[in-house]
Amino acid sequence: MTRLRAQNIKAGYGPCDVIADLSVAAEPGQLIALIGPNGSGKSTLIKALAGLLPIRSGGIYLDDMNMVDIPVRLRAKRMAYLAQERLAQAVMTVREILELGRAPYRGRLGQISDAGEAAINRAVEAAQLRDFLPRKFGQLSGGEQARVLMGRALAVDADILLADEPIAALDPYYQIAMMDILKAEAARGKTVITALHDLSLAHQYADIVWVMDEGELKHMGDASRVLTPEVLKSVFRLTAQNFEKLFFWN
Amino acid sequence: MRGLLLLAALLACLFVSVMIGEAPVKLAEGFQALLGQGSDLNRQIIWELRLPRALLAIIIGAGLGASGAALQGYTRNELAAPGILGFSACAALGAVLALYFGLSGWVTPAALLGAALGALLILAMTGLKKGSDVLILAGVGIGALATAVTGLVMNFAPNPWALSEIIYWMMGSLRHADMGALFIAGPLTALGLSCLWFIGKDLKTLSLGEVTAQSLGVSLGRVQIILVAGVALCVGSGVAIAGAIGFVGLFVPHIIRMMFGADPAKLILRSALGGGLFLLLADIAVRLMSGPGTTLYLGILTSLIGVPFFLWLVVREVRS
Numbered sequence: 001m002t003r004l005r006a007q008n009i010k011a012g013y014g015p016c017d018v019i020a021d022l023s024v025a026a027e028p029g030q031l032i033a034l035i036g037p038n039g040s041g042k043s044t045l046i047k048a049l050a051g052l053l054p055i056r057s058g059g060i061y062l063d064d065m066n067m068v069d070i071p072v073r074l075r076a077k078r079m080a081y082l083a084q085e086r087l088a089q090a091v092m093t094v095r096e097i098l099e100l101g102r103a104p105y106r107g108r109l110g111q112i113s114d115a116g117e118a119a120i121n122r123a124v125e126a127a128q129l130r131d132f133l134p135r136k137f138g139q140l141s142g143g144e145q146a147r148v149l150m151g152r153a154l155a156v157d158a159d160i161l162l163a164d165e166p167i168a169a170l171d172p173y174y175q176i177a178m179m180d181i182l183k184a185e186a187a188r189g190k191t192v193i194t195a196l197h198d199l200s201l202a203h204q205y206a207d208i209v210w211v212m213d214e215g216e217l218k219h220m221g222d223a224s225r226v227l228t229p230e231v232l233k234s235v236f237r238l239t240a241q242n243f244e245k246l247f248f249w250n
Numbered sequence: 251m252r253g254l255l256l257l258a259a260l261l262a263c264l265f266v267s268v269m270i271g272e273a274p275v276k277l278a279e280g281f282q283a284l285l286g287q288g289s290d291l292n293r294q295i296i297w298e299l300r301l302p303r304a305l306l307a308i309i310i311g312a313g314l315g316a317s318g319a320a321l322q323g324y325t326r327n328e329l330a331a332p333g334i335l336g337f338s339a340c341a342a343l344g345a346v347l348a349l350y351f352g353l354s355g356w357v358t359p360a361a362l363l364g365a366a367l368g369a370l371l372i373l374a375m376t377g378l379k380k381g382s383d384v385l386i387l388a389g390v391g392i393g394a395l396a397t398a399v400t401g402l403v404m405n406f407a408p409n410p411w412a413l414s415e416i417i418y419w420m421m422g423s424l425r426h427a428d429m430g431a432l433f434i435a436g437p438l439t440a441l442g443l444s445c446l447w448f449i450g451k452d453l454k455t456l457s458l459g460e461v462t463a464q465s466l467g468v469s470l471g472r473v474q475i476i477l478v479a480g481v482a483l484c485v486g487s488g489v490a491i492a493g494a495i496g497f498v499g500l501f502v503p504h505i506i507r508m509m510f511g512a513d514p515a516k517l518i519l520r521s522a523l524g525g526g527l528f529l530l531l532a533d534i535a536v537r538l539m540s541g542p543g544t545t546l547y548l549g550i551l552t553s554l555i556g557v558p559f560f561l562w563l564v565v566r567e568v569r570s
Contacts, residue, residue, distance in 0.1 A: 050465055051465075052461055052464050052465055072469055073467045075467070076465060076466050076467030080465065081461070081462065081465035082462075083458075083461055085459055087457070087458055087459035088457060088458055089457040089514075092513075096513070097458075100454065100458060103468070104466055149458075152458070
């Protein structure tokens, strides 16, 4: 199990730094919800933590290993990343897509090992994909596609799972299904970090909430402690009236 | 299994291609010559004319088909073809320059040099940022420039003979095929195909998007360099020997995809086999249809017979 830590990192695109001087740590077994307004830097942080966006200063550490010293292939085995865009070839079968999760373990001619088969099987069970295996990706509904790609990320069986808004544009049934999967992964001792826009699901599921705004982590801690009306109103720039509309049931 | 089917068809057509031609060599005589027996003349016709030509058709078609499949996989765009990286245009420019200066013997090396320079230029530009969008833009730009300069060269062609030489060369043909050409195109294409085969698995992973593929250990920069090298080797050597041959790189991967499935990794070798088979068939047709005084050009025929077949497949696909 792996602890993921970022220290004074700076990252961005082109001339702009999206996140500057950010430090944070994620412990194994935690489900961490990363919330914040659009454009606050959630996706950038997730990509940087996953090693997919070069950081401009500072360091990211897996336990005590600096990310820049870890070979790409090894990093790919230790960290799984689930992109916000749900891309896959429409004609590929679900089974083929899940197999891609084992890419870091396979050579040019390599077959999937027994451990790989076990990881795929576990992903199939966790994401409830048994009945979908022979189906083509293009024939599935949006929610089913999301679950398949989640299964692909689980098939990596990495210690750390970083998911960028995995429940965006899903109906409540699939939102809950996806959050259940993430929760179960955390319960297995994985470090799970997910960007979310649904604050009530963040409240329900997350052990820890990171609140991001303007490239900084403004608040961190237990969901019940962080997700207060004051924090939400200030970060999401909500008036008292808007707040009532959003959380009318509270 | 399906790959074996293509391979069997390819070998059968290779045999047919070697057995037919203008020179009256009977089937039994041709077979004898193939085994190294019979008259010297027959052996020369089979071994020094027909076999190199047929093998070159396969090699060049294979290079074009595999290049198209790899590019379509890398860019995740089914309209990508070897032409979009501009190598054919760069190779053509090299060849046209050689023809312009009356250096017919230098057409092949000049075309190879053109393709190599095009590849270096593209790699220099994509060094700025990795990703298929930059690759396509750089390729299209460089190709357009090479085409414009080619036009300029034709504009200033010293005499009508040079101009017609250039135009005929651009229509594509295997009439200059010989052992020498085979020894140039064979190894270069083999190297190019190995490059493309090597990145096949990565192309499959790339179907999940560039960022996800990177998270699975795919190095975009490395894939891009190997891809550019592979396509430049295949297309450069093909254009250098046979001139501009359309259709194969764009449509053969589609046909293979519709008939055999879309796995980007398997598609590369299957498209190589399919491209080789297709160009061999087209060359057989060219040789059968060309008589004394009329020469049909391969580049024209590939599109003439390829496109209707492709459209038929599209109609079948849409109906189902």
